[in-house]
Amino acid sequence: MKSTRTRTTVAVAAAIPLACAGLAPHAFADSARTDSPSPGSPSPSSSVTPFGPGCSSLPNKGDGSAVAMAREKVANAVAANPKLSQLAAALKKAGLDKTLNDAKKISVFAPTDEAFKKLSKSQLQSLMNNPGELKKILTYHVVDQEITRSELPSGSFKTREGSMLTTSGSGDMFKVDKTANITCGDLKAANATVFLVDQVLTPPK
Incomplete structure (x- = not known):
């Protein structure tokens, strides 16, 4: 009788580790599926898809990249982009940086540093020294709606300056x-x- 109980106990004890070993991979897989993304990881829904011939020259990561810009309010995103340093300085000079950061669902046609270089030094200096004219020019680059790519082929939009942009x-x-x-x-x-x-865009006269 004692021998029978001993064999039964040994069999049960041997079966327990085998059962746990069989369950372990499934338990690990379930845990992996329910883990939340690490802090700071962009969610799939926040991905951006920029278009155009100049997009390839943007940084792949870090300041100025599409992912980095998506995390910032627009004036801050402009200030962090190395291609938009002159625009960032102009927005600050005109007192528009906070205004644009506080806005919601807007579109900004942002002149690059290369765009500003097409102005003569005297034109740029005159513009930067005239806050009223600078603000007029810059607000012509801002539309109070989020423009989609599908609207661009034949678009007409009222700017913050008051004129229409096409x-x-x-x-x-x-x-x-x-x-x-x-x-x-x-x-x-x-x-x-x-x-x-x-x-650099100019409002119609």
């Missing part, structure tokens, strides 16, 4: 007011959509 083109190639090229569009900031342009 867009035209197709595919990845679009123009603003028939003169400035959108070099990289659909860049997302936390509160805005940004379109990089290769000219």
Whole structure:
């Protein structure tokens, strides 16, 4: 009788580790599926898809990248982008940096540093020394709605300056007011959509 009980106990004891070993991979898999993303990881829904011939020159990571810009309010995103340093200085000079950061769902046609270089030194200096005119020019680059790519082929939008701005083109190639090229569009900031342009825009007279 004692021998029978001993054999039964040994069999049960041997079966327990085998059962646990069989369950372990499933338990690990379930745990892996329910783990939350590490802090700071962008969620799949927050991915951005910029378009245009100039997008390839943006940094792949760090300041100025599409992912980094998407995390910042628009004036902060501009200030962190090495291609937009002159625009960042102009926004600050005109007192528009906080205004744009506080705005919601806007679009900004952002002249790159190369765009500002197309102005003569005297033109740029005169503009930077005239806050009223500077504000007028810069607000012409801002529209109080999030413009989508599908609206660009034949778009007409009222700017914060008060005048109408137009867009035209197709595919990845679009123009603003028939003169400035959108070099990289659909860049997302936390509160805005940004379109990089290769000219400083001027309101119609």
